[in-house]
Amino acid sequence: MPLALRQLVTAGNLDNLRLAIRADSAPDGDEPHASRASGVTPPAGLGYHGPVFMDSDIYKTLEAIGWQLESGPSQDLENFARSTIELLALVQRPDGYLNSYIQASGDPRYGRLASSHEMYCDGHFFQAAVALSRSGTATGRQAMDIATKLADHLVKEFAGRQKGLDGHPIVETALIELYRATGTVAYRDLAAQFVEQRGHGLVGDSGYGRRYLQDHEPVRETTTEVGHAVRALYLDAGVTDVATETNDAPLLETSKRRWADMVATKTALTGGNGSRHNDEAFGDHFELPPDRAYNETCAAIASFQWSWRLLLATGEAKYADHMERILYNGFGSAINTAGDRFFYVNPLQRREDHYERDDPGRRREWFKTACCPPNTMRLLASLHHYVATTTQGSLTIHQYATATITGADLTVDIDTDYPWDGAVTVRVTSAPAAEDGERELALRIPAWSAAAGPLVVELNRSPERFVVPPDSYLRLRRSWRPGDVLRLHLDLTPRWTYPDPRVDAVRGCVTLERGPLVYCFEQTDQPARLDELAIFPGTPVTEQTVTLPGIGPTIQLAAQGRHTTQAAGPAGWSSRPAPIPVTEQPVTLTAIPYFQWDNRGPGAMRVWIPAAHAGPPAP
């Protein structure tokens, strides 16, 4: 967070707010700059810094601060929030409008919604205000004042009209958030309107076509995720929100159907989405290249949020399972061990000679388009909200972490070293009196653990075995007493993972997983060139707890493989048979958790590694 606060100064995000205030102080009719129909990058010379959505980075940071302050006070963070909200109060126009780029440039409001990101920024501000308001501070109240004034302005401008839609969804979800916080039905209805209006060409063209903007067909008819991945996933989070808050079961069904299609056919093993650098977009079904996957960090966050909403709407464990997959892998990889470098793109393979203009293949301190790092912050700062839920008489634990949780008249202390250790201790510290009836404690059993065999649970030291179907919860209903101790043993035995045979890009490959962690093979841990190695799937896997420089404590996995030295020199297609191996010798291959890669310098990495017996058939 200190890094983010510095970057918002260095990159000029806060200067943009001041620029907007000065521009608005200019005499009426003396617009500082003529209108123009530019794209995402404003013209030079304006004084404005960065892309048109720079405000959203501030808002994401404010949202992160809101969640972070729930964990304890911080003078620095509170000062930043207060001064920034005060600045925003000055930027906001009397009618509620708020956007530093439009105000600084004098471009017409809502004149090019396909690329202006105006409501995208609004949405991020709504979410920031909701988070800040949880603290009950004056800053939180001021933020909510700005937010409701801005939302009222949107209602006035857009409700019941065909005036336009933002090219980048998120305002849908954010309006629902604001509706939940304020009870103002007009916000919910505007979100619903935006969802329904999409798919009819109302967004206009940002130069990337209608599919890119999810404006190619109505959302009720769309069966698969297409276009820019982050936009598609934020939209679907909003669709789920709208369906939930309007009790629109058919709309919810479309969202569930797209989620299932996406997870099965357009999602990397790490939970990452977006197969193409081109347009940062979803690809075709089963187009899942490990090397060229885009898997933007923001897409992982958006998918996490969408899955959370489906979990709340349905109670089905598969959504929580997927959130865990994203959290520990496709999202977890975005941050280095030291916490000061970020991935924007999260591929599952890096070649030794990797070069890519739009992605260096290494984590970076910040980005020109800096959507990812502050997005990372707001998810990390709000993680405690995703751990458990309550419904009538039931407390459900979705994610395992050391925590104290209160719900359904129960308070439990959870103690665990998950994901490194599968033991989870749940100690009841407070419970209703016996005459107040039974309560249910529901614990998610991840699919990989359920598949490994019967689940061993000890209740007050007496072990019991449960057969839990995959994607399900272990539900224990009883009169709980303070002092009751439940010990859950999730099975973290390392397992071989095989791709769907329709995924062309990783055919003949396998990988290792351990609990929720996807593993990968980094060059530095191998006895020979990574592209000359193959592994014997199904053979025993050894695990070792180690402390690695640059990484710290981790658990390495090792298995037997072979090293095949190619015939010298390049092969090419002119010689028909596959190159003849000149040597082939047994070696041990070592893997580390994927989220910990790229903490030890450059070099090749791969999640999927060729299976030794699935090598190229001899000619």
Place this chain on the structure above:
Amino acid sequence: MPLALRQLVTAGNLDNLRLAIRADSAPDGDEPHASRASGVTPPAGLGYHGPVFMDSDIYKTLEAIGWQLESGPSQDLENFARSTIELLALVQRPDGYLNSYIQASGDPRYGRLASSHEMYCDGHFFQAAVALSRSGTATGRQAMDIATKLADHLVKEFAGRQKGLDGHPIVETALIELYRATGTVAYRDLAAQFVEQRGHGLVGDSGYGRRYLQDHEPVRETTTEVGHAVRALYLDAGVTDVATETNDAPLLETSKRRWADMVATKTALTGGNGSRHNDEAFGDHFELPPDRAYNETCAAIASFQWSWRLLLATGEAKYADHMERILYNGFGSAINTAGDRFFYVNPLQRREDHYERDDPGRRREWFKTACCPPNTMRLLASLHHYVATTTQGSLTIHQYATATITGADLTVDIDTDYPWDGAVTVRVTSAPAAEDGERELALRIPAWSAAAGPLVVELNRSPERFVVPPDSYLRLRRSWRPGDVLRLHLDLTPRWTYPDPRVDAVRGCVTLERGPLVYCFEQTDQPARLDELAIFPGTPVTEQTVTLPGIGPTIQLAAQGRHTTQAAGPAGWSSRPAPIPVTEQPVTLTAIPYFQWDNRGPGAMRVWIPAAHAGPPAP
């Protein structure tokens, strides 16, 4: 060609020339438009049509006409060439400068060479002039006058100076062509200067970085092809030209080294280059995705031209082998059977649900950036120049086609139905008298034929067997007599082709080739969904001559495979094991030559198909 002549009118290329003439007629100092630092797309409202390199489409068409007229007169083509050259004479400024965009816009000359394509257009005009001049007509002479005036202007502006380099190479090769046609050493020296100056940041930035423009390091130090594929390949053709004409052996070595690296590690089986849609660029070593390959048609043409120059410089058959691979596959696929639709992108796989904003996956009639169709024309119209070469006392046949060839005092008639039939008859119709000594007739034996076993050649009906090493020529030196008949039998037995095991994207797959033709599997010919099929490599392949609707005559190949129906519903990663096959039955898979694909509607296609015994290992 008639299509191209229409398109140059419809797309506005010729109108641009007239616009330039009118702009130049404006009084001095009254520049029609203010300078601007725009990119490849000119601003609207100028009256100018299309991207800044529209002139080059005209020039490529003129070049094609020049070559085409060698095959016989055509009033339409001659009229077009004459009127267009006359128009260009009016466009050309008194000092030799010629560029419709710069002249129409008033943008400064050479003000943004990284993206203006000025010398790129010049280069294409030089090549057009050289081609037109072969006809010996007044139009040809006028074209050469314009060309030399333009080239003299370039020499005056750039020779011996650090003034700049064009972001898109081709002028290097074209200046050498012009040097060969005129003997003007300054043209050769300017080409050499441009080659040497590259790699020092002199090009500037077009927004895509220096690697994209091959300006990242000096060409003498570059070991592998990087950046925009067409630019890289045109540059290397120019490097080879310069090395040849200046007897610069070390420079030639760098070109040979990059070619070997490219063919072995960065070239598709079809001869296509450019693995990424992003930047239309070369990828990392062994990054060769069949589905996402860009393989631009222009890159195939550029690679063909580069290989030709290396063939001339070295006499090594591998370059002619590669030209054949490109010609019949990666280039051949660019045109449909009817000859009126073109591929810009030539992937090796199309999925059933293919969608891509920058490429529809179907051939199109024309393109906004229309580099490929006229480039296709100029190669097709000049193909007769690539068939054979002569050196002292030797006539070498590189490519097989029905033809009459004269060289080394010999004239031979070649009769063949190649590539469908491997029989090639070479009949000597004229030869020097016996006392004038022996002559060598050298015939390229493609690597795939040489690898298949001893070569059977009949000389005047008496068969003889030769063992010819791959990538080599059969050299027959004797006193040839008119009436001598040589019959060559190239072995077209269909063969299984296996990828290099380092090509991740097609691991566990195989394909079929027959002679120079790469084969592919189109959905329409298969008994079940293409993505549920696998093939048994090494099993017998049957061939059948058929006439297919939309394609016409072809030879189909068929082999045994299996159809595996997946377990119903999507699998996803939440279930650990690979989906369990519910049925598996033997089927016959049918392939057609790759260059003939997409003539029968949309649907899935793949060159590389999973090997049945290399499927995913059972969990």
